[in-house]
Amino acid sequence: MSRSGWVSLGLSLWLIGCGSNATTQSSPKPPADPPPQSPAVPAPARSPAEAPPSATTPATTPSAAELPPPAATPTPIERGAALYAGMCAVCHGVNGEGYKADQAPMLAHQDFLASASDEFLRVAISHGRPGTTMSAWGTELGGPLRSTEVLALIAFLRSWQKQPTIALDESPNPGTAARGEVIFKRECAECHGAKAKFLQLLNPELLEHATPGFLRQAIRKGRASTKMPAYEAKLGARGVDDVIAYLKSLPARVRPPGATGPITPPPIPLGPVPLNKRGPEPKDFVAYPAMTSVDVIAREYKRKARMAILDARAPSDYAIEHVAGAVSVPFYDPSPYLEKLPKNAWIVCYCGCPHAESGTLAMKLQAAGFEKVTVMDEGLWDWKEKGHPMKEGQKP
Numbered sequence: 001m002s003r004s005g006w007v008s009l010g011l012s013l014w015l016i017g018c019g020s021n022a023t024t025q026s027s028p029k030p031p032a033d034p035p036p037q038s039p040a041v042p043a044p045a046r047s048p049a050e051a052p053p054s055a056t057t058p059a060t061t062p063s064a065a066e067l068p069p070p071a072a073t074p075t076p077i078e079r080g081a082a083l084y085a086g087m088c089a090v091c092h093g094v095n096g097e098g099y100k101a102d103q104a105p106m107l108a109h110q111d112f113l114a115s116a117s118d119e120f121l122r123v124a125i126s127h128g129r130p131g132t133t134m135s136a137w138g139t140e141l142g143g144p145l146r147s148t149e150v151l152a153l154i155a156f157l158r159s160w161q162k163q164p165t166i167a168l169d170e171s172p173n174p175g176t177a178a179r180g181e182v183i184f185k186r187e188c189a190e191c192h193g194a195k196a197k198f199l200q201l202l203n204p205e206l207l208e209h210a211t212p213g214f215l216r217q218a219i220r221k222g223r224a225s226t227k228m229p230a231y232e233a234k235l236g237a238r239g240v241d242d243v244i245a246y247l248k249s250l251p252a253r254v255r256p257p258g259a260t261g262p263i264t265p266p267p268i269p270l271g272p273v274p275l276n277k278r279g280p281e282p283k284d285f286v287a288y289p290a291m292t293s294v295d296v297i298a299r300e301y302k303r304k305a306r307m308a309i310l311d312a313r314a315p316s317d318y319a320i321e322h323v324a325g326a327v328s329v330p331f332y333d334p335s336p337y338l339e340k341l342p343k344n345a346w347i348v349c350y351c352g353c354p355h356a357e358s359g360t361l362a363m364k365l366q367a368a369g370f371e372k373v374t375v376m377d378e379g380l381w382d383w384k385e386k387g388h389p390m391k392e393g394q395k396p
Contacts, residue, residue, distance in 0.1 A: 076156075090356050125154070126150055144330070144332075170211060173244055175244055179242040179246075267336040274347075313351050328394075349362045354382070
């Protein structure tokens with residue numbers, strides 16, 4: 001997702017000073033025989049409209065009705081809507097419909113909103129889901145959003161909620177993890193396993209903050225209009241609790257190695273661009289909206305061709321790991337970097353989606369006048385799986 005500045009408008013006041021020109025004088029004695037004079041005729045009084053303007057007074061002063069109104073402070077929902085449009089809609093859809101990219105779930109689903117607490121949403125947004133394409137957006141992990149902005153996003157998400165909040169069943173869980181593992185592998189792993197296509201329930205960050213009541217509600221009642229069926233009748237209360245016991249028995253989250261140590265708030269300093277300043281021109285790169293394969297980019301990378309490689313993801317993802325030599329230029333706000341990026345060298349954008357965020361960044365660069373822009377077609381994970389160089393931390 002740039003963060004818009006909200007500018008306060010000030011009104012300048014004209015200060016008009018009125019000084020007295022009167023002086024004190026002694027009155028001379030009249031002459032003994034004054035000469036005869038005609039009676040004084042007073043000059044006709046001028047109306048205010050006829051009075052000439054003072055040298056220190058503006059010829060026209062705007063009335064209150066003519067002055068521009070002061071800018072209204074945006075409400076949390078309005079601020080959250082702007083943040084969502086810039087950072088979240090690329091994957092979760094403009095209206096929270098989900099699955100716009102990378103199987104990002106439906107955030108506007110009424111059952112989800114009615115059962116997810118504000119704290120659950122806060123942690124999900126701030127900490128992300130390590131090991132998935134859900135970035136950590138909070139500043140505490142290197143993301144761009146302050147706590148007030150995360151709360152504004154939550155307020156916006158709540159504006160979609162039409163159903164009353166559900167009273168979750170948070171009673172103690174009597175389930176057995178061993179039985180739950182059998183059920184999970186049989187009923188759930190295809191959609192929710194470690195390498196599953198849809199929401200990865202085995203994600204430690206998710207399981208640490210999802211309460212038993214939240215999981216019970218989702219498993220018992222399912223998610224209407226999605227692929228998630230209701231399991232209440234099929235598994236019974238005991239079977240549902242067994243699955244939850246298994247999920248809660250899994251190892252706790254481990255903070256990714258690249259996210260340890262000091263975190264520089266974004267924007268991260270750009271670093272050197274392009275790579276290999278005296279290198280040859282890359283071969284077979286194609287300008288976006290066409291894309292260049294990982295194999296071609298890796299070949300030119302190994303050949304030390306002259307190029308800039310931009311990580312389009314949130315800076316928190318970049319800090320965990322990135323293509324060695326790549327610099328962080330987030331898709332939602334490339335403006336701090338535009339003046340330092342080369343227009344005479346090829347720019348390669350990548351993300352993990354594999355090209356929702358990188359494609360967004362490429363379009364913004366092209367709109368800013370960059371022509372030699374391409375996108376890594378298969379994305380970061382294909383690059384990594386093929387053994388090409390990677391690096392951790394916030395430095396290229």
